[in-house]
Amino acid sequence: MLAGGLGGSRFARAIAEAIDPAELTIVGNVGDDVEVLGLHVSPDLDTILYTLSGRLDEAKGWGRAGETWHALETVAELDGEAWFRLGDRDLGLHLVRTDALRRGERLSAVTARLARAFGLEPALLPATDDRLRTWVATPAGDFPFQEWFVRRQHRDEVDGVRFDGAGDARPAPGVVEAIERSDLIAIAPSNPFVSIAPILAVAAIREAIERRRAPAVAVSPLIGGKTVRGPADRMLARLAGGTGPQHVTDCYKGLIDALVIDEADEGEEAGIRTIVTRTLMSDAEGRRRVAEAVLETAGALR
Amino acid sequence: MLAGGLGGSRFARAIAEAIDPAELTIVGNVGDDVEVLGLHVSPDLDTILYTLSGRLDEAKGWGRAGETWHALETVAELDGEAWFRLGDRDLGLHLVRTDALRRGERLSAVTARLARAFGLEPALLPATDDRLRTWVATPAGDFPFQEWFVRRQHRDEVDGVRFDGAGDARPAPGVVEAIERSDLIAIAPSNPFVSIAPILAVAAIREAIERRRAPAVAVSPLIGGKTVRGPADRMLARLAGGTGPQHVTDCYKGLIDALVIDEADEGEEAGIRTIVTRTLMSDAEGRRRVAEAVLETAGALR
Numbered sequence: 001m002l003a004g005g006l007g008g009s010r011f012a013r014a015i016a017e018a019i020d021p022a023e024l025t026i027v028g029n030v031g032d033d034v035e036v037l038g039l040h041v042s043p044d045l046d047t048i049l050y051t052l053s054g055r056l057d058e059a060k061g062w063g064r065a066g067e068t069w070h071a072l073e074t075v076a077e078l079d080g081e082a083w084f085r086l087g088d089r090d091l092g093l094h095l096v097r098t099d100a101l102r103r104g105e106r107l108s109a110v111t112a113r114l115a116r117a118f119g120l121e122p123a124l125l126p127a128t129d130d131r132l133r134t135w136v137a138t139p140a141g142d143f144p145f146q147e148w149f150v151r152r153q154h155r156d157e158v159d160g161v162r163f164d165g166a167g168d169a170r171p172a173p174g175v176v177e178a179i180e181r182s183d184l185i186a187i188a189p190s191n192p193f194v195s196i197a198p199i200l201a202v203a204a205i206r207e208a209i210e211r212r213r214a215p216a217v218a219v220s221p222l223i224g225g226k227t228v229r230g231p232a233d234r235m236l237a238r239l240a241g242g243t244g245p246q247h248v249t250d251c252y253k254g255l256i257d258a259l260v261i262d263e264a265d266e267g268e269e270a271g272i273r274t275i276v277t278r279t280l281m282s283d284a285e286g287r288r289r290v291a292e293a294v295l296e297t298a299g300a301l302r
Numbered sequence: 303m304l305a306g307g308l309g310g311s312r313f314a315r316a317i318a319e320a321i322d323p324a325e326l327t328i329v330g331n332v333g334d335d336v337e338v339l340g341l342h343v344s345p346d347l348d349t350i351l352y353t354l355s356g357r358l359d360e361a362k363g364w365g366r367a368g369e370t371w372h373a374l375e376t377v378a379e380l381d382g383e384a385w386f387r388l389g390d391r392d393l394g395l396h397l398v399r400t401d402a403l404r405r406g407e408r409l410s411a412v413t414a415r416l417a418r419a420f421g422l423e424p425a426l427l428p429a430t431d432d433r434l435r436t437w438v439a440t441p442a443g444d445f446p447f448q449e450w451f452v453r454r455q456h457r458d459e460v461d462g463v464r465f466d467g468a469g470d471a472r473p474a475p476g477v478v479e480a481i482e483r484s485d486l487i488a489i490a491p492s493n494p495f496v497s498i499a500p501i502l503a504v505a506a507i508r509e510a511i512e513r514r515r516a517p518a519v520a521v522s523p524l525i526g527g528k529t530v531r532g533p534a535d536r537m538l539a540r541l542a543g544g545t546g547p548q549h550v551t552d553c554y555k556g557l558i559d560a561l562v563i564d565e566a567d568e569g570e571e572a573g574i575r576t577i578v579t580r581t582l583m584s585d586a587e588g589r590r591r592v593a594e595a596v597l598e599t600a601g602a603l604r
Contacts, residue, residue, distance in 0.1 A: 068372050070369075078415070096380045
């Protein structure tokens with residue numbers, strides 16, 4: 001599975017609940033990783049870690065449940081870098097990861113250790129251990145992803161996205177092998193431009209999917225042309241020309257064999273085989289429905 | 303004033319309450335600074351910052367009042383470096399300082415910023431901006447200060463102390479000037495071997511005190527041959543041959559003109575002019591008594 005943050009983590013949970021979780025490998029986006037206060041933060045990997053280990057603040061959709069904010073209060077009091085919301089429990093993870101990276105451990109190795117410590121059964125791999133950073137071009141200028149997303153609250157329209165470092169980025173160990181070995185490649189209902197595209201920007205990952213033998217199924221992030229959260233609908237409208245299933249398909253040209261769409265988008269042209277279900281994964285029943293649609297589609301395509 | 307951690311911070315408060323606090327310059331020990339989880343921690347400077355700004359956990363004698371420990375819980379859960387007790391509020395300060403140091407700011411400049419943000423009136427200077435680290439030699443081997451003090455709970459007897467980097471360490475900006483300009487040099491009732499000696503290990507600081515024109519007064523950390531807290535009494539017994547006023551005086555040979563001792567040690571040989579009072583600074587009255595003894599002695603010596 002290729003996965004971004006919240007949509008990715010919910011979908012990962014859905015699949016992990018529907019199959020043997022040890023059979024699931026999640027390839028996570030690192031394009032929105034950010035250095036804050038000298039700490040290496042991997043928001044998408046962390047949302048997946050927290051979701052799959054029952055630690056996510058489900059109401060907020062990011063960060064840890066039962067979180068406190070005392071460290072950041074001090075940072076603000078001392079006029080430090082306090083724009084990126086780092087909770088106390090969350091900070092512990094960033095400290096351990098950053099310390100490990102500084103000692104020369106690779107992101108994939110640290111991530112595996114953190115996942116093990118949190119009792120995760122699926123494998124969680126960053127797309128790459130190399131530095132790959134998403135930048136967005138807006139009428140107000142170019143920004144690193146989190147500057148735009150968090151600090152500017154993604155208020156600027158996006159005219160383009162680029163992935164610094166993608167040209168030299170190699171897939172993290174195990175990513176290409178997982179794609180080649182899999183009997184289903186799934187793309188989560190994450191933002192195609194800033195969650196999935198940074199994964200596909202690693203050429204060897206894109207190529208492994210292009211030459212796949214297993215079926216590939218994406219879940220559309222749209223429900224009635226809107227996203228549950230985040231700016232993917234605005235970005236689809238501006239960058240792909242619309243917010244229908246076809247525009248999602250266009251993002252994954254040559255990379256998917258079917259698209260799972262929501263009932264609310266039924267009947268619209270998709271340009272690919274579609275499966276219709278209710279795609280909101282706000283509870284166990286919703287997750288079961290989406291997982292079932294994906295797994296059955298893959299079965300039918302084989 | 304030369305000051306270590308808790309004894310230093312209480313004495314700093316005592317003097318700051320007795321004179322115009324803006325007239326006080328505190329030169330703090332950095333020999334027990336430590337890198338934990340990639341963070342630069344300056345325990346003695348922080349205890350002074352917290353004490354003088356009303357943020358100290360007075361019961362514990364270190365760290366912040368109203369502290370929580372969620373980040374460290376995560377660190378422990380992830381099998382990270384959790385032996386050094388870093389609270390959440392405290393962490394915020396270490397993050398800001400470490401980030402600033404990594405950007406090339408000097409410790410003295412960061413410390414001044416932190417002190418200003420916390421509303422401190424006295425000037426707080428680290429003895430040096432250079433790397434100076436206290437090591438203790440024990441029957442169990444040589445240890446960096448915090449390894450011995452915190453991780454091994456200072457259970458090993460100390461056969462010797464050395465200060466890595468002291469040979470090349472220059473005084474932080476303003477330290478020598480403050481000594482030369484002062485009309486009273488005071489040495490706090492801190493551990494002579496691991497709180498004050500690392501400051502005096504910076505040759506230019508020791509020399510500035512040796513050639514002083516102002517009177518220099520130390521406060522003995524002993525009350526009836528014992529210290530209120532910490533291993534100074536055990537170290538005096540083993541390294542200086544006893545726990546009387548004379549053994550404290552011996553630590554400051556050529557550097558002080560008088561020693562303030564506790565009533566409980568009255569009558570014992572000190573080898574220098576002594577002033578007797580009650581030296582416990584557990585409340586405002588205790589602080590007032592000690593400050594008065596020091597200030598009156600200095601006045602008499604001038």
